[in-house]
Structure formats: structure tokens, C-alpha cells
Amino acid sequence: MKSSFIRHLSILALVGLLAALAYIQPVTAQTPVAGGHFRRALSSDPANLDPAQTNTVRAISVKMNIFDSLLRLNPRTLELEPGAAEAWTVSSDNKTMTFRLRRGIRFHNGREMVAEDVKYTIERILTPENASPFIRSYDRIAGAQEFVAKRATSVGGIHVLDRYRLQITNSVVDSTFPLTFSDLFIVPREEVERLGREFGQRPVGSGPFVFVSWSRDDSILLRSHANYWEGRPLVSALEFRIIPDPATAQAEFDTGRLDFMLLGDTNYRRYADDPKWKPYVVEVSELFTRHLGFNTTMKPLDDVRVRQAINHAIDKATMVRTILQGKAITAVGPLPPSINAFSPALRGYDYNPQRARELLAQAGYPNGFELELHGSSSPVIGRWLEGFQRYLADVGIRGKIVQQDFGVMLDRAGKAEIPTWTLSHGGGPNCVNYLGPFRSRNFGAPGNRMRYKNDRVDALIDEAERTFSTQRQVQLCREAERLIVADAPWFFFNYNKAVLVHQPNVHGLVGNPVEMDYQPMHKVWIQPRR
Amino acid sequence: MSGIWKFIARRLLLAVPVFIGVTLVTFVLMHIVPGDPVALQMEEKMATIDPTAARLIRAKWGLDDPAPIQYVKFLRNALRGDLGISYRTDRSVLRSIVERVPATAKLAGAALLIAICIGVSMGVVAALRQNSALDSLSIMLATIGVSMPNFWLGLLLIYLLAVNLRWLPPSGYGPAYPYLIMPAITLGAGLSAVIARLTRSSMLEVIRQDYIRTAKAKGLAQRRIVIRHALRNAAIPIVTVVGVQLSGLLSGAVITERVFSWPGVGRLLVDSIVVRDLPMAQGCVLFIATVFILMNLAVDLSYAWLDPRVKYE
Secondary structure, three states: OHHHHHHHHHHHHHHHHHHHHHHHHHHHHOOOOOOOEEEEEEOOOOOOOOOOOOOOHHHHHHHHHHOOEOEEEOOOOOOEEEOOEEEEEEOOOOOEEEEEEOOOOEOOOOOEOOHHHHHHHHHHHHOHHHOOOOHHHHOOEOOHHHHHOOOOOOOOOEEEOOOOEEEEEEOOOOOOHHHHOOOOEOOOHHHHHHHHHHHHOOOOOOOOEEEEEEEOOOEEEEEEOOOOOOOOOOOOEEEEEEOOOHHHHHHHHHOOOOOEEEOOHHHHHHHHOOOOOHHHEEEEEEEEEEEEEEOOOOOOOOOHHHHHHHHHHOOHHHHHHHOOOOOEEEOOOOOOOOOOOOOOOOOOOOOOHHHHHHHHHHOOOOOOOEEEEEEEOOHHHHHHHHHHHHHHHHOOOEEEEEEEOHHHHHHHHHOOOOOEEEEEEEOOOOHHHHOHHHOHHHEOOOOEOOOOOOHHHHHHHHHHHHOOOHHHHHHHHHHHHHHHHHHOOEEEEEEEEEEEEEOOOEEOOOOOOOOOOOOOHHHOEEOOOO | OOHHHHHHHHHHHHHHHHHHHHHHHHHHHHHHOOOOHHHHHHOOOOOOOOHHHHHHHHHHHOOOOOHHHHHHHHHHHHHOOOOOEOOOOOOEHHHHHHHHHHHHHHHHHHHHHHHHHHHHHHHHHHHHOOOOHHHHHHHHHHHHHHHOOHHHHHHHHHHHHHHHOOOOOOOOOOOHHHHHHHHHHHHHHHHHHHHHHHHHHHHHHHOOOHHHHHHHHOOOOHHHHHHHHHHHHHHHHHHHHHHHHHHHHHOOOHHHHHHOOOOOHHHHHHHHHHOOOHHHHHHHHHHHHHHHHHHHHHHHHHHHHHOOOOOOO
């Protein structure tokens, strides 16, 4: 009797265990697995991987895996979070930041990272002979100007307090200053000095991956860093393949030789609408605003009513749906939805050709006028310009499309030689930086190619820059944006939707609004295929 | 010094003004074309430029010097074998070009081999069977080969052989098998069509000559007549065209390199022009000029081997 009961109980337990296992199985399938060779694409060779040198998206996509930044930007919240520094404080006068480094961060040569390395990294960027494009990020640190002018041998505002603590004092109150440390990739002095110029070709950092090899215009190979402070990355090798042609990249992805790829307007629908791929499509509204810039000093664009009329004349919603295949969000102003200062209440300009005609008549152009529509030679831009031309014709503006080399267009726009230009503006996660092109101090090549000047906008952005309260800063940026939209120095076209598609066995990729290519690869893993 | 060595020495000496000419033209063109290299290097997407950084970068690259001084400095360094440092990569221009030569040479060699094998055999057969179905077929294939754009043929091959049949990898640089097959076919197809048409017309001219009739009358085998007597005499125009085409292939086949992600000199040159990387563009142009000069010299020298009547004095 007793043995029968035990037998029944055992069977029941076994059934229960099997049921539990069946339930658990999907969960274990999602448990990160170590190992594997991850392959991703870059559209062209990153050229140089020295953190003090290249600031292209491609180079940073690689560098962020080789180096540790002092702070990190959380791609989901766009808030700063610990990086090499595990903690930081801001002084009561909002000028001094004190960082505390993690203990035990190892460079790939085995040496521990210390506060002196951070000081060296910043001073290296500020060294005039290095001609770093990042110099602006740090040239307002106290004593930086003297250092750049070679009147000082070190930057007075950087104090190493002890082996792991460092204090940096800014000469002005600037709320965007902490953000700059999310781009500060820390380098080991001895390796920089040993390798010289070659450091950009054989970089040594402390990041989750160690540089292995670089076959120019072909591929860059990294391997996982066994002693990484966050633990060894899950994938054992990370390969960046240089694939300039998007159609080839698609073939590589379709044949399983790429683990993810970015989607463009032409292939977005193919994956996003396919039930097989849809679960593996990651989308995010990127921090980029596509626009047609107006030269506000050139007739007839010097009249705000003309600029407003153009904003009313173009049906951007239809253009986004058709020409851009829905891979964008129609713009209402310069600030995109992913930024905290985005104003849901802002209405922008609706498609209203009648209103456009009225505004043109009020401005003295009842019969319209001729307008050159400039853009780069890319076929994508060509399609946009054709759309603009078609809608502008409806209100009497005779658009003439001028496509040219991107550099030529940028140069001519900077010198105010052309009336319009098509650009994508990206200003990062802070609204003050994002609105930089509308400040009158940035006329020309620094960003304000429109030669737009509104004293109230300048004052609002200046105040936002000095404000450390996020809530107050958002208010100020929104007010500045409202005025900018009313002044219409741009035709606000759309915010790019960045999209990637990954293989079904890839896990951990995130939608990063700053740049989709900036993926925290040490958290990505590959489920082995059965 | 014998005639041939004098000829070579004279031709190499003539290369000096050619080098000066091409570098000067490149230099002037790169300066005339709008587009600031500093601005293009600094921000490709955000399109904002920091004036302080721009000033320092300008000083580092010597862009503050007047243009003639910049050119003279370039020439002086080039004479010492120093082609300078690339603005874009911050590394030696010479080294960057030398690194890409093997990829370019492999692709050019393979494409030329395919083009000669297909082109010459198709041209010979078409000439020997003039006005037959084979001749018409060769004309049709040659027309298709010449008309089909490289990028389109490349993408078709990728779609068929890589995506559908999974026989070959879509792109990449590696061992000749499997990586070189599709790029070489893509690049060789158009050239084979040119060679086929040229071989046909040249052969048609030669096989009507008296010495071919004599060879036939002597009872020589058809194969011997075609290869030894007809083809060798028909080869001079073919060699000239092949030489010029090979120079072009060695200068980089930008479109094929782009479609198949092949790391050749062509992509390097185009990438450097886009960002106005003057030292790299100058270096690539010098390399291309050298290739053209040497190939033309090789073609001229081959005439003597093909036709003993040719003498160098």
C-alpha cells in the first residue's frame, strides 16, 4: 500500500517536473550564451581609431568597443550613467565635477586605469599639435586656453586628487559639460607614446573588446576582453565588415553572414512588413532632423512670410509615407521626439497650400518666384527635392533642383552663397546642443548657415545652457523652439527613424536614438543555431 | 647602350614631365573644387564645425601655406619618396596604396585572364565562321557584354550565385576561391566583349592574307595556321587594347570594388576625393600614372616580340 503510494507520488513528481521543464524551456532559450563570432557592417572604413582623432559615426562605433568612456549615455533614457567613473558629483556653483574611478579597470596591456590617465587623455585632446576635432568639448575647462596657447604645461582646472579620484573645473557654468564625458574614451599614456601615430591603427584601450587586426577597406577584428570590469563580453569575437553598397549588405544579411544591418528607405518595408522578420526589426526615432535650410539674408527668403509659406506648401506627411516609405516621422520643429524637450503640444506647420498662397501674396509674391533647391548628389536627396519641387509648384514657386557633391553644398551654404540646402542635423541628447545652429554666435560653418538671428532665442538658449535643472532647461528649450518654428529658418521636414533588423538568434541589440550604430556590444549575445 | 635600352631610358625620362603634369592638374582641381577638407573631416553628419579645431587642423596639415608653396612642398617630399600623410587616416599615403596593390592586382589579373580567354576564343571562332550562327551569337554576346553596367551584372551575380544558390559568398576579400570569382567575372565581362570584337575584325583581316593561303596550300594543320600564323599577326591591335585596358583595371575598378566590398586602389581614390584628402588623392593619381606609363612601355616592347620587323632606335 505504502510502496504503491510512493510510486504514485514519484510518477506525479516526475510529471510535475516534466511540466515545469516544459514551462522553463522558453526561458532557458533566452538565457545569455557565451561565445560566437559577431559580424556587423560599416558603410566605409573608419580611417582612424585614435579617440583624439576621428569623430565619424563609423569610427565611434568601433572605438566604443575598444575604449571605456568616463561616463556613459543610457540609450533608452538618454541619461548619463556610470562608465569608467562609478560615481560623480557636481559642485554647488555648477562648475566643478568630481569623478571617482572604478578600481580594477584594466587596459588591454594589463595595467590598471587610474585618474592620471583621464587627465592625460584630456590634455592630449587639448594639445595643439594633435589637432583634435574634439578640442571644443574641453577648451572651457579652467586653464585649458593657457594650455592650448602653450602658456602652461598642464591644464590648471584638472586636479588628480588621488589614484582614483579626479576633479575637473569648468571656467563657465555649462549644463552640457557633463555630457562631454560620455565621449571621453580613456587612453593609456605608455601605449600612445610607444605606438605614436600608429596608435590610431592599433588602438589599445580598456573596453570590452581587444583590437586584433584591421584589413583596410575590408574588416576590423576584435576579441573579447577577458578581464573587462563588467565581465567578459558574451560574444568571443566582434568583426566589423566594410560593405559600402547597401544592396551587397542586404545580400550578406540574407545569407546569414551579417548578424544585423541597418535598413534604409528602400528596404525598410521589405523587413518591417514581413511577418518572418518583423519580430527582429528594432526601430527608434533618431536624434536627427532633416530639413531644408533657408538663407535668411537672401531675397525672397529674408521675409519670414515666404519661409512660412514654404512650410505650409509641402505635404510632408505624404512625402514621408511615399518617398520615405514611412521610415521617418513628420517634423513639427527642430527638436525630435526622442529628446526630453520635445513638445507634444507644438503643432508646427500643417499642409495648407491656400495659406501658403496668401502668405506669398502678403509678402509681395502673388505669382511666386524661382527658387534653387540645393542638395547633395545622393539619389535619396534627389527624390526629396523632386517632392519639394512638385509641391512648391502648386503655390507658384518654381523650384530648380541643384544637386552637387555634399562638400561643395556644405561649403557654399556656409558662405551664404546658395538660398537653400538639404541637410540632416543631429545635435545629441541635450536640447541646448541640439538648438546650437539657431544661435547667432554660430553663423556660417559652425552650424547657423541660415544666418538666423533672434535675440530672444539667443537669450533663452544661453539661459538653458546655464541651467542644471532639467525641468527648467526643457521649458527654456521649448520656448526657444516655439520662436524658431514661428521664424521658420528651416523647412522642418522629418525626424529620421533609425531601423535595424537582426538575425533571429541575436539578442541584446537596442534602439539607440543618438545613433543606431552605437550598440553596446558587450551585452549582445548569439543563440547557437541548432 | 643598345637600341632597346635607349628606348626604355628615353621613355622613363619622359615620364617625369607626365608625373609633374598629373600631380599639378590634380592639385589645381582639388583646390578649385569647392569643399573644405577640414570641414568634411570634422563632421560628416552633424555638419557643425568648431573654428578652433579647424584652425589647428589647418595648421597641422599645412593648409595655411599659399597653394604654390603647398605644391612645391609636395613635390620636394615626393622626390624623396615621401607622398605625405593622409588627412583622413593620419597614416602614410605610400603605405596605404602599397597595401591595396595586391587586391587590385589580383582582381585586374583575374578579370583580364577571363576577358582574354573568352574574348580571344570567341573572336577567333567568329572570324573563322564569319556570317554563321556562331558569329551572330558572338556579336550578340559582345553587345550584351559591352552594354551591361558593371554594378548591375555584379548585383545579378550576387543575387543568383550567393543569395539564391548559396554557392559563393556575396562579397568580401579573401582567397581567390571563392571570393575572386564574381568580381572577376563582373569586371572581365565587358572587357571580353571588346576583345572578342577586336579579335574578330583583326583575324578577318589576317586570314585573307597571302601567307595564310600559302600556309593552307602547304597543307599545315588548321590549328597551327590559326595560332601560329593568323593569331600572332592579329595580336598587335589586341595587345594594344589589352594593355590600355589593363592599365585601367590596375588603376582600380571602383564600381566592381564597391559592389563586392573589394579593398582596391579605386575605392581608396574615390573615398579620398570625397573628403578632399589631397595627399591620398595625389598619391593614387601618381600610382595610376605610373601604371599607365609602365603598361604602355610594356605594350610597345611587346610589339618587337610579336613582329620582328619592329625595331627600337
